[in-house]
Amino acid sequence: MSSEVALDFHSGVSSLHDTHHSHDEHHHHETFISKYVFSMDHKMIAKQFLITGMFWAVLGGFMSVLFRLQLGYPDSTFPWLEDILGKWAKGGHITPEAYYALVTTHGTVLVFFVLTAGLSGTFANFLIPLQVGARDMASPFMNMLSFWFFFTAGIVMLSSIFVETGPFSGGWTAYPPLSALGDASPGSKTGMDLWIVSMALFVVSSLLGGLNYIATVLNMRTKGMSMTRLPLTIWALFFTAVLGVLSFPVLFSGFILLIFDRNFGTSFYLSDIFVNGAGALPNEGGSAILYQHLFWFLGHPEVYIILLPAMGMVSEILSTNARKPIFGYMAMIGSMFAIAILAFLVWAHHMFVTGLNPFLGSIFVLLTLLIAVPSAIKVFNWLTTLWRGNIRFTPAMLFAIGFVSLFISGGLTGIWLGNSALDIHLHDTYFVIAHFHIVMGVASMFGMFAGIYHWFPKMYGRFLNNTLGYVHFWITIAGAYLIFWPMHYEGLAGMPRRYYDYSIWESFKQFSDLNRFISTVAMIVFATQILFLANFFYSIFKGRKLRTANPWGSNTLEWTTPIKPGHGNWPGEIPEVYRWAYDYGKDGTDFISQTTPVGADESVH
Amino acid sequence: MVLVKSSQADGRIHPQKFVLWVAMGSIVMMFAGLTSAYIVKKSQANWLEYSLPLVFWYSTIAIITSSITINMALKAFKAREMRQYRTLITVTSLLGLLFMGLQISGFANLEARNIPLFGSKSNSATSFLGVITILHMLHVLGGVIALLVIFIRAYVSKIKNYSSLPIEIISTYWHFVDFLWIYLFIFFNWLR
């Protein structure tokens, strides 16, 4: 019998073949509000995170289309822009203020709302209880709060788009003085106030979620589910949560100091500043670099918070669809552990050119380059898992393979940037944009797509349309490389990031055609994502129905639940676990579920 | 609140207690971030040297005493001495409030000596002191509110609740906030 007992357990949702059990008898009546809005079922909360994340992905993605219009066609006017943006696009031409606001909001939204909340929020919520064998999270209530804090953060961020002076426009990293002085730019006024409130709410949401994920993984595993039998998804989500819980508070402390500088006249970050029109400021002795330290102490772990969940899901999906055990399970855990530790020790590689002591810089170079070791181990293991596999090219599998490709391409340029001498040339150029979009942005998006295609049947009891999935994959992977690969050349030629118009620079005029090309591809790729969304929402209601509980022939526990699991996941007792999650093709058997006891004549793995 | 509880027979820590420990780790990181920023800042130009107000010694004594009283409250609860238990958590909350009051009078003392914490005439040395102690006070306030909640619950709820879990959790948190202050006090006095 399982060691988990459920107290005051809501089991309202009945599935088609509801097997009645003692605690199922007294049904709570579930209202629309308790089931779809203030739900405490981790599966519903996961869907809430996913769909809210999608909303932000569309909005943030559309913003990039808008500023790519400016970069690709700096001399053209688009009257329809004035229709949607009003005074921010007078005469059909995006203003510089609007351009910076769009770039900033795009970055903030994609990094935090889409790839942090949308990714971990969705899959940690959905997969942790299902794959460790728990009825729900350690605290479903905190879990619900986590979503609603995120949702409110989104509302505040959204409202900043509509204020008179516009949203914050000083870049997603919100460096002072632009973020600390209302007089510094239009976006530094109300827009920045809302930005910081939104981000503070977001930090609270992440902490509530992270605490819960950690407690659930460590305390709520079903009988037999030792840590070393956990699927790699769970390990990855666990390390993600640990990184978040330890690094978000530091960002928070940076924000607090920022709030005091903005509102209470302190000088943590400000010194000797002269503002046009306002004259010299009284602030003395502050240091803007201090903020950068606090920001990047979160900022670097944050990029792994974004990447690790994708890594975990990709490991799971590659192994399942190659019908082979994951290669080097323990090495995978070990390298994730190493990445999690090193993530805290490399933040200054974002600050090589801030006047950092070169000796200190060389230590950060060493630590940064060390990350290449666990990263390479993981890549090696993914490739060896694929090697001679019996590969099923489902859309999820394609996206997982695409992830590996992107991670290699983007990781290699990280090694360039990690050398402080090279970084003097490359810092703040399009080379950095190319690096992090490939390795973090697109790669994690691919991990997320892989996860959605793979677990959609578990979420909604239906399949996504395969053909549309293939179209989605091929256009997106080709497009991603076509957009970001050329940016490496622009960056090597010294083209800085965050400029409004490159056509007026003698040195960068040569890239006009290239920029137009990139912008065109970006629009095509954006349209393809709309296709994916259409597929997603259509399939929720009209997709091909699932007939078996375990469509991919998977070993993990979530596929032992009914096709549409109710709140509590398993109608009867929680199954017991006897083996790891990767017995694919063992002793000639296609797959052996984790719930199958080890046979007498079975070989040990 | 629906809570899924794992059986205690296997000696595992209760999930809620565990959540508290992780949360405390998270709070430590926040204060570690602030105090490291303080150290970095101190090595730079324009740093004001000043002496801490004496009253911080009294607030330190108050918060240490409150740790003792909450410990006694926990013991009283376990011994089912409910009368004594209620008195002790009341005393603890009052000591918490007293601590906050003393901190504020410390700020007033600095202002009176013309060492402003905030505003355009402030120096980051004192601003840091202000931000860090105010944040710590908010954590104390959180503990006081939590005590208030279980205090009211003990009166309102009709079912007798013999679980010592809530008071155990709060007392762990209370000791944590106490240690945090002692660390900050030592930091401000001697490590800076």
Ligand code: HEM
């Ligand atoms: C081998 C591994 C990696 C190394 C050595 C590396 C190194 C670097 C360096 C040195 C920079 C700073 C460049 C500059 O601003 O001049 C940078 C930027 C960045 N990296 Fe990486 N990186 C690696 C992997 C990753 C991964 C896996 C991610 C995300 C999942 C990532 C995300 C980012 C981001 C977001 C930025 C830019 C942030 C900004 O300035 O806006 N990197 N990387």
Ligand SMILES: [Cu+2]
């Ligand atoms: Cu980094």
